[in-house]
Structure formats: C-alpha cells, structure tokens
Amino acid sequence: MTSQPQQARARFHWLGINALLTLAVVLSAVAVVGTSHKCRQSYARLQKLQSAQWDMQENWSRLLLQESALATHYRVEQAAEQRLQMRIPTAADIRLLLR
Amino acid sequence: MATIIALLFMLLLWRVVSLQVLDTDRGYEFLQGQGEARFVRTAVIPAYRGVISDRRGETLAVSTPVISLTANPQVLASSGQTARLARALKMKPAVLERRLERYQGRQFMYLKRHMAPADARAVLQLQFPGVRGEQEYQRYYPAGEIAAHLVGFTNVDDRGIEGLELAYDDWLRGSPGRKQVIKDLYGEVVRDIGELEPARSGKDLSLSIDLRLQYLAHRELQRAIALTGAESGSVVTIDIRTGEVLAMVNHPVYNPNNRKNLKPGQTRNRALVDNFEPGSTMKPLAVLAALESGLFTPQTLIDTSPGRIKVGRKVLLDPVNYGEIDLSKVVAKSSQVGIVKMTLQLDEQAVWQMFKQFGLGQSPGTGFPGEAAGLLPYRAKWLPIERVTLAYGYGLTATPLQLALAYSVLADRGLRHPASLLRLDADEVLTEQVVDPRLARQVLQMLEGATADTGTARRARVAGFRVAGKTGTAHKANHGGYADDRYLALFAGIAPVSNPRLVTVVLINEPQRNRYHGGEVAAPVFSRITAGALRLLNIAPDRRADAGAA
Numbered sequence: 101m102t103s104q105p106q107q108a109r110a111r112f113h114w115l116g117i118n119a120l121l122t123l124a125v126v127l128s129a130v131a132v133v134g135t136s137h138k139c140r141q142s143y144a145r146l147q148k149l150q151s152a153q154w155d156m157q158e159n160w161s162r163l164l165l166q167e168s169a170l171a172t173h174y175r176v177e178q179a180a181e182q183r184l185q186m187r188i189p190t191a192a193d194i195r196l197l198l199r
Numbered sequence: 200m201a202t203i204i205a206l207l208f209m210l211l212l213w214r215v216v217s218l219q220v221l222d223t224d225r226g227y228e229f230l231q232g233q234g235e236a237r238f239v240r241t242a243v244i245p246a247y248r249g250v251i252s253d254r255r256g257e258t259l260a261v262s263t264p265v266i267s268l269t270a271n272p273q274v275l276a277s278s279g280q281t282a283r284l285a286r287a288l289k290m291k292p293a294v295l296e297r298r299l300e301r302y303q304g305r306q307f308m309y310l311k312r313h314m315a316p317a318d319a320r321a322v323l324q325l326q327f328p329g330v331r332g333e334q335e336y337q338r339y340y341p342a343g344e345i346a347a348h349l350v351g352f353t354n355v356d357d358r359g360i361e362g363l364e365l366a367y368d369d370w371l372r373g374s375p376g377r378k379q380v381i382k383d384l385y386g387e388v389v390r391d392i393g394e395l396e397p398a399r400s401g402k403d404l405s406l407s408i409d410l411r412l413q414y415l416a417h418r419e420l421q422r423a424i425a426l427t428g429a430e431s432g433s434v435v436t437i438d439i440r441t442g443e444v445l446a447m448v449n450h451p452v453y454n455p456n457n458r459k460n461l462k463p464g465q466t467r468n469r470a471l472v473d474n475f476e477p478g479s480t481m482k483p484l485a486v487l488a489a490l491e492s493g494l495f496t497p498q499t500l501i502d503t504s505p506g507r508i509k510v511g512r513k514v515l516l517d518p519v520n521y522g523e524i525d526l527s528k529v530v531a532k533s534s535q536v537g538i539v540k541m542t543l544q545l546d547e548q549a550v551w552q553m554f555k556q557f558g559l560g561q562s563p564g565t566g567f568p569g570e571a572a573g574l575l576p577y578r579a580k581w582l583p584i585e586r587v588t589l590a591y592g593y594g595l596t597a598t599p600l601q602l603a604l605a606y607s608v609l610a611d612r613g614l615r616h617p618a619s620l621l622r623l624d625a626d627e628v629l630t631e632q633v634v635d636p637r638l639a640r641q642v643l644q645m646l647e648g649a650t651a652d653t654g655t656a657r658r659a660r661v662a663g664f665r666v667a668g669k670t671g672t673a674h675k676a677n678h679g680g681y682a683d684d685r686y687l688a689l690f691a692g693i694a695p696v697s698n699p700r701l702v703t704v705v706l707i708n709e710p711q712r713n714r715y716h717g718g719e720v721a722a723p724v725f726s727r728i729t730a731g732a733l734r735l736l737n738i739a740p741d742r743r744a745d746a747g748a749a
Contacts, residue, residue, distance in 0.1 A: 139393075143391070143392075143393060143394070146394070147391060154264055154334065157263070157264045158263075158264045158316050161261065161263030161264065161339065164258065164261065164263070164339070164341060165263075165339070165341075167341075168341035168342070168343075172343075173345075173410075173411070173414040173418075174414075174418075188731075188734070190662065191662035191663035191740065194663065194740060196739060196740055
C-alpha cells in the first residue's frame with residue numbers, strides 16, 4: 101500500500117522524465133536539421149572546390165601545352181644557334197681543372 | 200451515418216500510419232525505395248591518372264581535363280534544333296541527323312568526345328535541349344614523338360593500350376569515385392546530393408630515361424636515317440652502373456597526340472621488341488670466352504694468312520690477308536679468320552656459355568609489353584661450323600637492349616645489372632659478377648683499339664674522350680638464306696674508357712646508297728650521341744684527351 105504523498109511524488113517523477121525525454125527529442129530533431137544543413141553546406145563547398153580544382157587543372161594543362169610547344173628541344177636549339185649565335189664548345193675550348 | 204464516416208476516417212488514419220510509420224511489407228521503406236529508384240542515380244566521378252615523367256621530373260604523359268558532349272537523342276530529335284547544334288559543333292547537319300536516327304530508341308549518345316573545355320562550354324551555353332557536358336580526362340604527351348615508343352598511349356576510355364601506359368596501367372590508373380545525383384523526367388541531372396566514394400588518383404611513374412638524351416638520340420637517329428635512306432633504326436643508351444635505360448628511340452616514329460594516320464608497325468618499340476642477328480658485335484664476347492679458357496691472352500698470336508679458312512664445306516674470308524696478328528688486333532680488325540681459328544681451339548660449349556652469362560637468350564625483364572628475349576639455341580653437340588658461326592654472331596638473335604646490356608657487363612668490370620625502364624634508387628640496383636673483372640678490362644682495352652686510327656670503329660671517336668666499341672655489319676636473313684644486298688649496320692660502344700659510364704647501341708636497318716658498313720653508318724651516330732650525352736651528364740673528359748681528339 102502506498103500513501104498519498106508517495107503516489108504524488110511518483111507521478112511527478114514520471115512527468116519529469118517525460119519532459120526531459122521530450123526535450124531531448126526536440127533538441128535532437130533540431131540538431132538533425134542543423135547537421136543536415138551543415139552537411140549540405142559542406143557538400144556545396146566540396147563541389148565548389150572540386151570545380152575550382154577542375155578549372156585549375158584546365159588552366160595548368162593549357163599552360164603545359166603552351167610550354168611544351170614553346171620549349172621543345174628543337175625550338176630551343178634553333179634559337180640558341182641562330183638568334184643567339186651560341187655553339188657547343190669544342191674539346192679545345194674546354195679547360196679541365198683537376199683537383 | 201456519423202458512425203460510418205468516423206469509421207472510414209479511422210480506417211484512413213490507420214492506413215496512413217501503416218504506410219508512413221509502421222514497418223509493414225509495403226510500407227515506408229518500400230515506398231521510399233521506389234521513389235528514389237525513379238529519380239536518384241549513381242554517377243561516376245572520373246579518377247585522375249598518374250603522371251609519367253622522366254628521371255629529372257619532366258612530364259611525359261599527363262591527364263588533362265576535357266569535356267565530352269552527350270545528348271538524349273529522343274529529346275534532341277524532337278526539339279527541331281539539330282541544324283543549329285550541328286553548326287555549333289562544326290559538323291555537317293546530315294551527319295548529325297544520321298547519328299540521331301541510329302540512336303533514336305536510346306536515352307544516351309555521345310555527340311563529341313574529348314573537346315577542349317572552352318569549345319565545349321561555348322556549345323553548352325547555347326542550351327540545346329537534352330545536351331549535356333561530361334567531365335573526362337584525356338591523356339596528353341608533351342614530349343610527343345620523342346618518347347612515344349617507350350611511354351605508349353591510352354585509349355579513349357583512359358586505359359593504357361601500348362608501352363608503359365599498358366605495362367603499368369594498374370599503377371597509373373586511379374579508382375573512379377561514385378556520387379548520387381537527382382535526375383528529372385528527361386534524365387538531366389538536377390542536383391548532386393552526395394558523394395558515396397571519393398575518386399582516388401592513380402600513382403605517378405618516374406622513368407629511367409633522361410629527356411635531354413632522348414631528344415639527342417632521336418635527333419641523331421633521324422638524321423642518320425635521312426642520310427642513309429634506311430628502313431628503320433634504333434638507339435639504346437644505358438647507364439652501366441645501374442642498368443637504367445637513359446635513352447631509347449626508334450624509327451619510324453609517330454605522334455601519340457594525334458594517332459589518326461597511325462600505320463601498323465609505327466608504334467613498335469623496336470629496341471625492345473625486334474630480334475636481329477648481332478653479327479660481329481658478338482666477337483668481343485667470344486674473345487672473352489677465349490681469355491677465360493686460359494689458352495689465350497691479348498698478346499697471343501694467330502696466323503690469319505692467307506685470309507681465308509675452310510670450315511666444313513664453307514669458306515670464310517677476311518677482306519684482306521692480315522697475316523700473323525695478336526688477339527687484340529683480331530678484335531680491332533674484326534678478322535673472321537682469327538675468330539674462327541680461336542674458337543676451334545676452345546671447349547665446344549665455351550662461347551655459348553659466355554653468351555648465356557651475358558644475358559643473351561633471356562628476357563631482360565623490364566616488363567615492357569611484347570619484350571623479346573632473343574634466341575640462343577642450345578645444342579648438346581656442336582659441329583665446327585655451328586661453333587664458329589655463333590662466335591661471329593650468327594645463328595643467335597638479340598634485341599638492341601640485350602646487346603647494350605651485354606656491353607655494359609664488359610664496361611662495368613664484369614658486373615651484370617638487370618635492365619630497368621624505371622628510375623632506380625641506389626639500393627634498388629641488383630648486381631651479379633659474371634666474369635673476372637681483369638678479363639673484362641682486357642676486352643675493353645681491345646675494344647678501345649678498334650677506335651684507333653687503323654681500327655674498324657675510328658668514326659666512333661669522341662673529341663676529348665677515350666671510347667671503345669665494336670662495329671657490326673650483318674647480312675639480313677631472308678627466305679632460306681642470307682640476302683646479299685640487305686644489311687644491318689650496327690655499333691655498340693662504351694664511353695669513357697678510363698671510367699666507363701655509358702653504353703650506346705646504334706642499329707640502322709637496311710641502309711641504302713651503297714653505304715652499309717657499321718663503321719661507316721652506325722659509328723658516326725654513336726659518336727655524335729655520346730659526345731652530347733657526356734657533355735649533358737657533365738662527365739669530365741679523359742686526362743689523355745689527345746687519344747680521342749680527331
């Protein structure tokens with residue numbers, strides 16, 4: 101047999117737990133909304149960075165193309181010999197310093 | 200009445216709860232799955248293929264971003280804008296119409312693959328219905344034809360199909376990622392919703408070649424081919440201390456960036472794949488077998504008069520009667536008679552055994568697709584003619600790389616290293632002592648004699664350096680015999696003699712215009728390549744510089 105005040109306390113107890121759980125559910129629901137929002141934001145950022153990476157790669161390969169066209173060994177050789185009048189030193193031009 | 204409505208309402212509520220909340224057979228999960236199956240798709244994220252570079256980090260193969268234009272033929276065909284699209288794509292409208300007809304029952308077709316991103320974007324900006332751009336990678340080869348045979352190429356789907364692109368495909372290839380996207384009624388991507396698996400890039404590959412040497416060898420080979428009107432040719436340069444291939448070029452070449460006019464045979468890396476009979480270039484190894492037997496020294500005299508010798512039913516000739524000469528002179532003059540007389544005094548298996556120790560008839564083990572191992576036939580019993588033929592380099596085949604490797608054993612004090620097409624770290628070099636270093640040195644000195652004023656290889660000399668080498672002029676075999684008018688001009692050489700670093704093999708196949716001797720056709724190519732290579736690698740001239748000054 102339980103007394104009247106005891107019953108009241110038990111009821112209050114349950115009420116407290118319920119209120120706590122409800123609060124937890126609400127909080128978690130808000131957190132879920134927040135997290136999925138953050139997730140979406142991060143993914144958007146990732147996509148932006150990926151497209152930036154793509155653009156940079158694009159740019160890089162264009163520059164590489166330019167470089168390989170302008171700096172071919174053949175072209176450099178022609179420029180050195182004809183425009184800059186350079187030549188490969190002969191054996192007679194080389195002084196060997198021996199230590 | 201009110202009761203019935205209340206009851207129906209309760210039933211409705213129950214149905215809603217069972218669909219939305221409870222885990223029934225055709226409930227919440229089933230419905231969501233069916234919904235997603237109608238608009239969520241998994242799309243592939245292309246992976247970046249690894250970069251191939253030379254030993255100094257110069258790019259040889261790189262993946263560049265491109266855009267492939269795709270279309271939904273059903274949407275496009277009904278839009279009535281095909282003529283305008285064809286104009287934008289610089290295609291003939293009739294061609295596009297025909298292609299649309301061919302794909303009329305489908306939801307997907309490629310309009311144009313691998314477009315430059317700027318061009319593709321110009322088309323996409325016009326917003327044709329059903330036309331979309333797909334990001335892909337295309338392989339680009341900055342060095343072009345210079346390294347084409349070694350590097351190889353990939354197909355339109357970014358898979359290696361030739362050369363090292365094929366051999367190391369698994370290493371270079373990344374693993375594509377997956378992402379989820381939402382598509383609308385027309386199959387167009389509306390929105391990305393998330394990445395299931397990120398794309399992983401492939402790994403990079405560092406080759407053993409030095410692009411500067413590669414260009415040099417390429418230029419000189421092309422020059423020699425143009426001068427001699429030869430059919431094809433190869434040059435291989437290896438670093439004798441490590442077995443790394445520093446340059447490997449062939450003729451004919453092709454442009455890996457534009458393969459529209461590719462002819463069969465053009466893509467073949469002859470230096471690794473084609474076998475030939477090495478001829479006189481094998482004589483130094485036979486001489487080494489003689490030195491190892493203890494019966495001969497470099498000073499042993501051999502009487503070669505009257506300049507011909509009969510073995511079995513065959514008469515073998517020297518161009519002139521050299522008289523009594525020592526073994527060094529036999530090598531320097533490449534005397535057939537001297538080699539024959541020497542070989543007949545040796546053990547039956549001695550020459551074969553020596554060739555085998557130098558790696559002939561065995562795969563060099565570079566892993567290159569189609570790499571040839573040459574042929575060094577074993578016989579339990581040798582006829583005299585078979586023994587001498589082998590000693591002067593017929594009756595066996597080798598690739599230019601194998602010949603270069605054999606010479607590197609002579610150059611590096613009898614040490615043999617496996618060939619490598621990849622850059623090696625110092626601790627990755629494998630070494631095996633195959634002959635006595637003293638004997639290897641003796642043969643090297645004999646080979647230096649061949650580049651002296653009276654030797655067959657004098658055109659191989661390099662100003663400021665001492666070089667050693669051997670010429671070869673092999674008759675080409677054709678149906679059932681040797682052709683009289685088809686030759687291989689060969690040169691295998693080592694530089695500098697005082698402290699050997701490089702071995703270069705030059706092979707010119709079927710030179711024309713009556714100049715076909717190895718000493719005349721191939722040796723000058725060796726000289727020009729070696730002079731440049733020694734300078735580029737900053738190798739100090741020999742102290743006895745006067746010995747090589749031409």
